[in-house]
Amino acid sequence: MNSAGLYAMDPSVESLLGTRTFEDQFDIKEFVSSISENLILQSNQEPGPFDPRPFIRNFEAAVDMLLVIRKDIQKKTEMLEKSVKSAEEEYNQKMVDLNSGFEAVGRSFAAMESKITEVGRSAIRIGEQLESVHLGRQRAQAAYDLFDHYNRLSRGDTSSLETLKKETKSREGTRQVAIILRRLNIVAKEVDVPGADTTRENIERYCEKFEKDMLKLFDRYYRKGDPKMMARCAQTLLEFNGGSSCVQMYVNQHDFFISESRVQGPDDTTVVWQSLPDPYAPAPKKEPGLSTIFAEIRATVEQEAQIIQAVFPNPPIVMQVFLQRVFAQVIQQYLEVALENASMMSNLAFLRMLNMAHIQTSALVEDLKQFDLSTTITRSNSAPVPSDPLATAGSTGTGAAGPFGPMLDTAMEEIFVPHTEGTKYLERESKSLGEMYLNLLLRFTKYHEKASKSKTSNLYGRLVTQLANAAVTSSSNSAPGSTRAQAAAAFMKFSGISGPQAESEEDPIKEEDGAPSIEVAETMLKWHAEAIGRCVEIGPASEVPKHALSLLRVLAEALGRSYIEVAIETAQNRLESRDTKAELDLSGLVIIRCTDLICHLWQQYINIALLPLASTSVTLRREMSIFSSQTISRIEGAANTLMQKIIDAVLVYLASQLSKQKKNDFKPRNDDLSFARVNTDPCTGCCEMLERFRDAAKDNTSGKNLEYLLTEVGTSFHSLLLEHLRKFSVNETGGIMLAKDLKSYQDTIATYNVAALDERYEFLRQLGNVFLVPAQSLKSFVTESYLGRIDAQLLRPYLAQRSDWNQTERGYDGEATVADANDASSRGFKERLGVSGKLAAVVQELDNLRVGDEGNMSGLASQRNSGAFGLSPNMSFGAER
Structure with missing residues (x-):
């Protein structure tokens, strides 16, 4: 439900x-x-x-x-x-x-x-x-009209042409007359009939009259400033003869080429011109007069480009003619005057002016390339040109315009070619560097010439010859007959120095004038870098590696042979001719340090500035590297020789100080005066010399170089002391004095901080203790102390210097025993001490008494003549320390 x-x-x-x-x-x-x-x-x-x-x-x-x-x-x-x-x-x-x-x-x-x-x-x-x-x-x-006009002109009748020319319809009549006259000229040249000569004369006469009338008409409108009528005249003349006469009139009557103010040369009173010949002043970037002219050229060309486009039917060709005239007349005339004025100042002023002009002209060319009228549309208001029914290949015309950019580059090149063709530029650059280096090193050379006056060579003349040789070598294609003698004479002339005797009495040569410095080397490199920069700017790119190598040779002659090596040579001569009794001069170490720094500077300059320029040529790059390495090796060799002579001079001085030891210094009387003395005079002199040498070495060397340098002097002085101890008789009081001297030697050598020397001088101190031990304890001291492992017979030459040896010798010999087992073990210690002969026998048994690490010691005597400076295989100039 x-x-x-x-x-x-x-x-x-x-x-x-x-x-x-x-x-x-x-x-x-x-x-x-x-x-x-x-x-x-x-x-x-x-x-x-x-x-x-x-x-x-x-x-x-x-x-x-x-x-x-x-x-x-x-x-x-x-x-x-x-x-x-x-x-x-x-x-x-x-x-x-x-x-x-x-x-x-x-x-x-x-x-x-x-x-x-x-x-x-x-x-x-x-x-x-x-x-x-x-x-x-x-x-x-057209053929009918042409024959008709030809027949009329053969009778001298020009009425038909005059009637045609007076046509006012767009000025077409004048243009038609121009075309007819051009054709009549061609026909007249080819027709060979009776009466043709008369007709040809009539035609040429009328053509000349027509051209003059058109040029006058063009000039009238040009002065009135009527571009429209000028364009009609230009078009007519283009049909008549290609328009070349019209273009020439336009260019020739231009105010830009007529102005008299522009013909004047540059103002050489300006700051720029005053700095041109000064090598210490930076190279100026712009010349005021040239800048003004180029600014006016830019403004004029910009204005003329518009006029040319509006007037001429072929603007690209007219613009090229106008610019060619600008370069050939305005720019070239000004540059010639400017370069001539600069040349009268110095080669450096000429080169700086040439480089300045090249830079400014290159900038001008780049700016002018924007006015290439071939890439723009021609004027739009021009009437269409009717076709020519009888146009043939024989028609006259100006032809097609060439490429605009290359035309400007060629015009610029033509200005500078007279100064750069062949080897002119390179020779002048080399001479300029030679002049500047000669003036820079003049006082330096004078100083060293006086310091080396005992030598027969003339340092100043050698400097001039070396720089001249470098300048001649830098150009393999130099003019025939330019001998080295002529080059040297040119250097003397350009430098403003009459000869080696041209020394100012008001400014005598000082000590510091002969000291080499990093500042002078930097100045020479700065001048060289400026010259290289000019080569890159002015010379063709393909020639830059060659120019760089050539100028490097000039630099090597000046900085290497004429500066560093001269200073080293003078230092060597001083060491060789010095008075051994006078205090030793260690200024040679300062020269070594300066040489090291300059070599570093040289290598950095070569690697950073010059080698990249030769990257396009493997051959020249390799040649440049080899030449640089050879130069450094030559300088290193000279510095090595100087260092060895300094070491020898130090050892000679120490030996001369030891030779001043008096026989009674270690056999004094037992008085208060003897006990009051701390050290003997030779010890004081040697310690002072060792400290001076240590300070000078630490100030001018470092690292392994310093260690081997101090080791060489310490080892050799140790040998001198061993010989020295055998020469003097020592009594009990003298033993105390001797112990003081040996302790002073040991303390002084300890400041060297060379582990290899500590054991040697500890042995000397222990050897000196044999003069302090009483006679009855002598035997036990020798056999049981530090000297216990030394064969007693080897110590006899030193024991014999005891003043009481005659009384103690018999008892000493009676108790003496020889430990033959120690002979073999003492051989290593002898080698480490680096002695030979009789001294080797003395320290033969000391091998078992080594102090410190055995691995840190080596035969130093065998290393004396190895490595750079004759000290260490690791020592070298121009390398990273």
Whole structure:
């Protein structure tokens, strides 16, 4: 039984069971809660247990209504689907009908197009035939007119040409006369009949008159500033003879080339010109006069580009003619005057001016390349030029304009070629460097020439010759006859020095003038770098490696042979000729240090500045590297020799100090004066010398070089002391004095901080103790102390210097025993001490008494002549320390 018939449905629920409820966004949970909302409220209000029946009846009625609604909606959906399907079928049929209609229309248009194309082809053929007939008629008419004018001119009649010229219709008459006269000139040159010469003269006379009239007319409109009429005249003259005369008149009468103010040379009183010949002043970047001219050229060309485009029918050609005149007349004339003035100052001023001009001119050329009129559209207001029915290959004209950019580059190159062709530039650059180096090293050379006046060679003349040789060598293609003697004379002339005796008495040579310095080397490298920069700017890129190598030879002669090696040679001469009794001068070590720093600077300069320039040529790069290495090796060899001479001089001085030892120094009387003395005078002198040498060595060397240098002097002085101890008799009081001297020697050598020397001088101190031991304890001291492993017979030459040896010798010999087992072990210690002969026998048994690490000691005597400086195989100049 249907519950809907017994119980009425809640009206609020009936409102929810409409189709609108299920449209848009539908939430099932919200729908169910809305149906049961009123029943829940009623259930909450009624007392008693929960009654589910109202809810069941309500939901059953709702479900029944929803089923009815679903059936209605399904019916409507089926009806709509049928309607849509029928509409789609109708639409598809209409599209098929339309496509068939469009295809029919397309076929109709294609047929029509093919018919039109066929008609067009027929029209084109007819047009071509008509054009050919028209051209033939024009040629025939032009030939007829040409023969008519020729016959008239043969009789001297020019009335027809005058009448044609006076036509005012767009000035076409004048243009036609120009074309006719050009053709008549061609005909007159080819016709060879009786009377042709007279006719040719008449034609040439009339052509000359016509050209003059047109040029006057062009000049008149040019002065009035009427570009439109100027363009007509230019077009007429172009038809007549190519327009070259018109272009020449335009260029020749331009105010830019007539101005007299521009013909004057540069103002050489400005700061720029005053700094040009000064090598210590930085090279100026711009020349004021040249900058002014170039600024005016830029402004003028910018203005003329517009005028030329508006006036001439061939603006690219006219612009090229105008710019060629600018370079050949304005720029070249100014540069010639400027370079001549600079040349009278010095070679450096000339080269700086040339480099400045090249840089500024290159910038000007780059700016002018934007005015390439061949890439712009010609004037739009010009009338169309009628075709010439009788145009032939013989027609005159200016021809096509060449490339604009290369034309400017060529014009610029022609300005500088007279100064850079062949080897002119390189020779001048080499001479300039030679002059500057000669003046820079003048006082240095004078000083060393005086210091070496005992030598027969003239240092100043040698300096001039070396720099001249370098300048001549730098250019293998120099002019014939340029000998080294001539080059040397040129250096003397350019430097403003009359000869080696041209020394100012008011400014005498000082000691510091002869000392080499890093500042002078840096100045020489700075000048050389400036010259290399000019080579890169002025010379062709392919020649830069050659120029760099050539100028490197000049630098090597000046910095190497004429500066560093001269200082080293003078230092060697002083060491050889010095008075051995005078105090030793160790300034040679300062020269060694300066040489080391300059070699470092040289290598850095070569690697950073020069070798990259030779990257394009493997051969020249290798040659440059080899030359640099040879230069460094030569300087190192000279420095090695100087260092060895310094070491020898120090040892000679120490030997001379030891030779001043008095016989009674170690055998004094037992008085207060003897005990008051701390050390003997020779000991004090030797210690002072050793300290001076230590300080000088530490100030000017470092690392392994310093260690081997101090080791060499310490080892050799140790040998001198061994010989020295055998020469003097020592009593008990003298033993104390001797012990003080040996302790001073040991303390002084200890400040060298060379482990290899400590054991040697400890042995000396122990050896000196044999003069302090009483006679009865001498034997036990020798056998049981530090000297116990030395063969007693080897110590006898030193024991014999004891003043009481005659009394103690018999007892000493009676108790003496020889430990032969120690002979073999003492051999290594002897080698480490580096002594030989009788001294070797003395220290033969000391090998077992080695102090310190055996691995740190080696035969130093065998190393004396090894390595750079003659000290260490690791010593070298120009390498990282």
